[in-house]
Every structure is written in C-alpha cells, then in structure tokens.
Amino acid sequence: MEDLQQLVRECLTNDRRSQEKLYRRFYPALFLLCRKFFSQHEEAVEVLNDGMLRVFTQLDKYDAAKGELFNWVYTVVRNTALDKIRSRKWPPHHEIDEEGAVTQNNILSKLEGEDIYKLLDALPPSTRAVCSLFYLEGLPVKEIATMLQQSQGTVKWHLSETRSKLKPILEQFYLK
Known part of the structure; x- marks a missing residue:
C-alpha cells in the first residue's frame, strides 16, 4: 500500500492521480457517513464530493501531530454534511423541553x-x-x-x- 504521507504531499501539489487515490481510499467509510444524513444516494455522493473538495483545498491545514489523516478528513466531510443540512429551510418545529427525553438505550x-x-x-x-x-x-x-x-x-x-x-x-x- 502506498505511503499515506507521500500521498498527502502529492495531493498538496494538486496531483490529480494522488487526489483520486486518497478519495478512493477513504470513499467507503465517508460514503457511509454521508448516507447517515441523506437518504438519496446521489445527495450523499454530492456531499461526499463537496467534502473531499474541501479536504483537497484545505489539506495544508492538516497537522499530523494532532491526529490521524482519516479522522481529519472524516471531520471535514461530516462538517460539510452538517453545513448542507443547516443551509436548508426546515419547517418550524415545536420545542419540547423534557428532562427525560433523551435515552441512552441505543x-x-x-x-x-x-x-x-x-x-x-x-x-x-x-x-x-x-x-x-x-x-x-x-x-x-x-x-x-x-x-x-x-x-x-x-x-x-x-x-x-x-x-x-x-x-x-x-x-x-x-x-x-
């Protein structure tokens, strides 16, 4: 398997093949993440692609000393999905403040x-x-x-x- 640090260095130079390799390496887990938020396959892929675009444009901000690359990429893609959700206009909901509303029975x-x-x-x-x-x-x-x-x-x-x-x-x- 190709060295991940080398792959990151190549992605920083905008090498398209390296970007594709990184995308393909993380695609399965990131698609499942996006699928949690969006029911339509196409929408999940769209958000994943938007998230990976953010990853590639902000890759210089990744600090290996602070954690694994996958965790950083996962966070960027998750935040992209949340941004898309926040940008939608939701119908108003009634707020119910129940102390026992949240259960830990998963x-x-x-x-x-x-x-x-x-x-x-x-x-x-x-x-x-x-x-x-x-x-x-x-x-x-x-x-x-x-x-x-x-x-x-x-x-x-x-x-x-x-x-x-x-x-x-x-x-x-x-x-x-």
Missing part, C-alpha cells in the same frame, strides 16, 4: 447497517441528522445543538420524534 447499535439506513430513510431530513449524530456518532445533545445551530430543546424534540416514528417499526422488527 437500539440502533443492535441492528445491521442496511437496516439502520432503511430506518433512517423513514425520518425527515432534520430529524435524521439529529438521530445520526446522537445515536450513530454518539454526540451529546448540547454539541448537536451547537453544530446544527438549534436549541437543545429542538434537538430533544427531534430525538423524541425519532423514537415515536421508529417505535412501531422497531416493535415489528423484534416481533419477527
């Missing part, structure tokens, strides 16, 4: 990957994003609220909405 971790994506497809885009960040990425409500520029109450509402929409589907899944 039923999604018990499902197969394909099943998770089918469940996520049943959710509206904004609820899907919150669900992905909370249950699949493991981020706390406060951090999700900051990332999506929403109140914590709105994030909790989306989590409540996730549970109410997915509960009948999950009950059916476990009764099989």
Whole structure:
C-alpha cells in the first residue's frame, strides 16, 4: 500500500492521480457517513464530493501531530454534511423541553447497517441528522445543538420524534 504521507504531499501539489487515490481510499467509510444524513444516494455522493473538495483545498491545514489523516478528513466531510443540512429551510418545529427525553438505550447499535439506513430513510431530513449524530456518532445533545445551530430543546424534540416514528417499526422488527 502506498505511503499515506507521500500521498498527502502529492495531493498538496494538486496531483490529480494522488487526489483520486486518497478519495478512493477513504470513499467507503465517508460514503457511509454521508448516507447517515441523506437518504438519496446521489445527495450523499454530492456531499461526499463537496467534502473531499474541501479536504483537497484545505489539506495544508492538516497537522499530523494532532491526529490521524482519516479522522481529519472524516471531520471535514461530516462538517460539510452538517453545513448542507443547516443551509436548508426546515419547517418550524415545536420545542419540547423534557428532562427525560433523551435515552441512552441505543437500539440502533443492535441492528445491521442496511437496516439502520432503511430506518433512517423513514425520518425527515432534520430529524435524521439529529438521530445520526446522537445515536450513530454518539454526540451529546448540547454539541448537536451547537453544530446544527438549534436549541437543545429542538434537538430533544427531534430525538423524541425519532423514537415515536421508529417505535412501531422497531416493535415489528423484534416481533419477527
């Protein structure tokens, strides 16, 4: 396998072949990341491509001393997806401030990957994003609220909405 540091150096010189190699190396994991947020295959690929464009234009900001390249690329692509979600005009939602609204019982971790994506497809885009960040990425409500520029109450509402929409589907899944 080609040395990753050499690949980064070549990408910094805008070498297209090296950029393609880096893209292909990380594509599977990054596509799954984007798929968590977007139900349409084409939209997930579009966000992945936008994210990788950011990676290539900002690669000089990557500091190997601060962490692995993959983690940095993953963060850049995830932030690109979140930017796209934030840029959409969502219909207004009612804020429900429930102390017990957030549960740590992560039923999604018990499902197969394909099943998770089918469940996520049943959710509206904004609820899907919150669900992905909370249950699949493991981020706390406060951090999700900051990332999506929403109140914590709105994030909790989306989590409540996730549970109410997915509960009948999950009950059916476990009764099989």
